[in-house]
Amino acid sequence: MSNPQGSPSLPQERRLVTEIPGPKSKELLARKQSAVPPGIGTTLPVFVTRAGGGVLVDADGNSLIDFGSGIAVTNVGNAAPRVVERVQKQVADFTHTCFMVTPYESYVAVCEQLNRLTPGDHEKRTFLVNTGAEAVENAVKVARHATGRQAVVVFDHGYHGRTLLTMTLTAKNMPYKHRFGPFAPEVYRVPLAYPFRWPGGRENCAAEAAAQAIDAINKQIGAENVAAVVIEPISGEGGFIEPAKGFLPRIAEFCRENGIVFVADEVQTGFARTGDLFACEDEGVVPDIICTAKGIAGGLPLAAVTGRADLLDKVHVGGLGGTYGGNPLACEAALAVLESIEEDRLVERARHIGDIMLPRLHDMAERYDIIGDVRGRGAMIAIELVRPGTTEPDPAATAEVAKRCHAEGLLALTAGTYGNVLRFLPPLVIPDHLLEEGLNILDKAIGSL
CATH class of the missing domain: 3.40.640.10 (Type I PLP-dependent aspartate aminotransferase-like (Major domain))
Known part of the structure; x- marks a missing residue:
């Protein structure tokens, strides 16, 4: 199906102009560390200035692909009209x-x-x-x-x-x-x-x-x-x-x-x-x-x-x-x-996102034996990473894949009782081309291990 109506004017593109995080975000992170207790963790320390559709724009002007939706909050997109x-x-x-x-x-x-x-x-x-x-x-x-x-x-x-x-x-x-x-x-x-x-x-x-x-x-x-x-x-x-x-x-x-x-x-x-x-x-x-x-x-x-x-x-x-x-x-x-x-028919849109993501993830699972399981429905999808040939959880590899995705401008979240799950929660208004690009980044990150 086509992308939903009402997406914001923010350019729907991944754009890296500095390393991730950039100098302005690092400066803000230092302020955070002196003002906020460490018990408030941060998945990806880029400080966001704008967001909409399928992207997050940080203080350094980087535009990142959002596979997190603020942990399933911005289903209709950030700053939805x-x-x-x-x-x-x-x-x-x-x-x-x-x-x-x-x-x-x-x-x-x-x-x-x-x-x-x-x-x-x-x-x-x-x-x-x-x-x-x-x-x-x-x-x-x-x-x-x-x-x-x-x-x-x-x-x-x-x-x-x-x-x-x-x-x-x-x-x-x-x-x-x-x-x-x-x-x-x-x-x-x-x-x-x-x-x-x-x-x-x-x-x-x-x-x-x-x-x-x-x-x-x-x-x-x-x-x-x-x-x-x-x-x-x-x-x-x-x-x-x-x-x-x-x-x-x-x-x-x-x-x-x-x-x-x-x-x-x-x-x-x-x-x-x-x-x-x-x-x-x-x-x-x-x-x-x-x-x-x-x-x-x-x-x-x-x-x-x-x-x-x-x-x-x-x-x-x-x-x-x-x-x-x-x-x-x-x-x-x-x-x-x-x-x-x-x-905007977002129930159907969620199914469409699943129709794009799940086959790609199953294909990765065929090629990378570190992926033990692919699961989920609609736009709530995950892969569980294990030590090849076993069901033993591999949280270190999971953290490393997330880190490599972040460096390439893809926000991906981890989860799981054993810390070995990558979960994907893109906004339901994310354009298809950003979904595909995000999956390409994920594929490369897993393959680089």
Whole structure:
């Protein structure tokens, strides 16, 4: 399909005028190091001055290909025209009143849209918060309040945020949990259907993993004690693991049978990223509660909890909310994002990106035995790097490939429990020629090893 309408005027080209990072970015990095704690890491220390379409322009005038989208945030592109227009108008009218004090229409409109667009035709309610972690934490609050139960079940390789509760829900210790304990109680972890690493093989992965997870819940926790099961339909930080087909529907069915609230964490997978508006739709899974953020508002901080009306309506007045939740600027941005997804056919565009990237990556996997697995859907794609001839993770090679991509003007992100996954999240408005050029850079970087 053709590139979507409404791409910004920024030249859509890779252009290197200095080394990466250049002298101005290095100067700014020195300022960052003296003002910001080192715990705030930086993937690629180029300081951005403009961005749009599929490029990032830095302080030295370099134009880099963006395969990161601010970690799946700028799905509709940076400075997307509809977002800019609506936010500019809103910022001139008012910037904040607090919806819980004096409300405004845009908050309600966003909730109406999410009630309409999220999976399932049941009656729904939505409320707005600031971050994905806040959305997940509120989903657990609602589930516990509605069920009167306490236990929460999560999965290996999951990532859900950096607050105390969501850090507890997250699987990976370093860097997310290390020395930050003690953690929240009543959180339990069970196996995820990870096809590439499942001991019984890909063909048995879904059934065996679901059986193990359900057995652990029944024997170690008791299904009658579980308030919520929280899962990413495709693991994000855990390495873009797409659970084996059949796993998600079986877990959702088990939840229905036992009065457990099934929570889909679609913070990274939502808003057309995977070639569906929401990743749950691929297997027809309808969550009781769905958490969204990242791609919802084109870069402004916004997140949402959408769920069954009978669950959310049980919470007492004042039990939900927050000062900045559903800020009017972010709400206008979200309405513009939803309009852009529909008008620019970005669900189809995500599938088109996958149709370009996946064959190229599979071809690389045939030529480079360091690539152990190629996976993903739409514009949420990854390769897992291993020591040739094994499934042993190779995080050093992964870091080196990313470094070589960065030097050539391609922003690529790493991920994975073992630090050995390169993940690709291009803006859905990236032109095809930049996709191809980025893949060429990646091919050369892997080949140069």
